[in-house]
Amino acid sequence: MAEKIKVITVATTEDAHEISKEGAFVRQGNHFDTPFGDGPGDLPVEAGRYRLLVAGICPWAHRSIIVRELLGLQDVISVGTASPIRTDKGWEFSLDEGGVDPVLNIRYLPEIYAQTDPTYEGRATVPTVVDVKTNKVVNNDYFKLTNYWETAFKKFHKEGAPDLYPEELRDEIDAFNEILFHEVNNGVYKAGFSKTQEKYEEAYDALFARLDILEERLSTQRYLFGNKITDADVRFYVTLVRFDVAYYLVFKTNRNRIIDFPNIWNYAKDLYQTPGFGNTTDFDAIKKGYQLGNHGNNPYGIVAKGPEISIWNEPHDRHRFE
Template sequence: MSKSEQTVLNSESKIATSESAHEISKDGAFVRQKNRFTTPFGDGENELPVEANRYRLLWAGICPWAHRQIIALNLLGLTDVISIGEANPVRTEKGWEFSLDEGGVDPVLGIRYLPEIYEKTDPEYDGRATVPTVVDVKAGKVVNNDYFKLTNYWETAWKPFHKKGAPDLYPVELRDEIDKLNDIIFHEVNNGVYKAGFAQSQEAYEKAYDTLFARLDDLEERLSKQRYLFGDKITDSDIRLYVTLARFDIAYYLVFRVNRNRIIDFPNLWAYARDLYQTPGFGNTTNFDAIKRGYNLGNHAENPYQILPKGPDVSIWNTPHDREKFIK
């Protein structure tokens, strides 16, 4: 990530921060590291078996990549078959820490810091230990940290365990379109804010900034005509866009210097974001305090005195949104 980050190394671990993982290009642009554990879930050869109570999903309330897994699990009713462990939103020099749990260790895995389970899985791995992380509890090893595809696995491979009446977040007839939009949202919005925030040159920052707001303008127009990104039903794409919108005004606007507009300045995007927030699975898994603490007190911001911003007022997320007008 930024130059101010220190290499996450101790005498027992080689897990690194983004700087030592080479996430800054020669021209000062942020280039996110690739995921290391990408074996898909399924019933095919060399795939992860879909089995209730075998896996534990590790996440942190600050992280948008992890948050979208939690939203999907809640919408689909998978929290009864996949256990969840939550790390402190303020990442330490030794990595994500399970200090929210009694005794300061994950109660299932017995680890204090996330890099511990990565090193146990692959002692040669020298990238960052990231959330979300899926651990095979039987083996005690990381099996997947592919945040980009994980929600699709919950939506498809895990369908036998979906609750009755669960939404079809990844309908077959829309998958090609969803995949295309998800790719755009990732590069220009989800990761776009990070490209601006972690840029180490003016040129790289402005390029990311301009691309981000051009795409938000396009999405504002799209959502002026329909309730969700693909019409009248929530899809995987809505989950992916929501997690960035939820963090925008409270963190990205100032910390990442993406300050052309706040989300509340976009009439349609703001109403759409509130609509999702007020939908079970979204707002009840959104921890604004964790988001604020993670971005302002962690290594994302230059905040030597560790001052936590008092605002903004998050009660406005519960105000009427009028998106029902699109229901036919």
């Protein structure tokens, strides 16, 4: 029994040293970052070998799901989905029959981390990739995971799959994604998890300054890099789709809603209505995960009724760029 308790011990943001002495949120690094590929020491690229563990609330996990869908990798990489409400024992596979993942036979995500590395003391995060042959975690590098689906797994892409990471644009996309991560994707968390007014306002100001820049960028082109969807659009979308239903309220990022940015809002609707985006977006999981989970400070368990979700299916104006 003592060993079982050890297995499901979960680190908080403070335990994982994610709060600086100045009160800023500093996201933990990725512990399992071996790349997929055919080089020495790389993770072998094989169909059916890996299981992607996700939660509907999580933007980092969502972007891996979107890219998997866009590229047609559904039969190559299996998926296990945890409850959107993270428990004090970690992400829980309570959505599955019997409350355990049917492939890995685990109830809580930290169990598979402990099986892989008993010395690991950080948070067990989604997305996590598990090698089903060894029953061990092999990658939780959310920042690069979509790039592996786009490049290392190319031989498994469906016919006509989009080139989300074109070689001639990779340096530009990488540079853009780096800024997007720090100021927008993770910027909302920096605001929401800050422990001081100064660090909250610093993150808040950087976030909306970047959104203003992106609003202007999207006034002249349909997507972030022209007329085709790229990896950068996937990364921007997962923040946009969570913004008004979660971040605006829970993380106090309330200068504007996304629907208040005409170009960004029409761009977001365009993506939502594209197969792979809207059909993988679980608004119920997002709302419950942020409002009822440890983000929400919600002692009475009340989930906000709005905003109205049907507006995501209203017409957009992005065809004007064709």
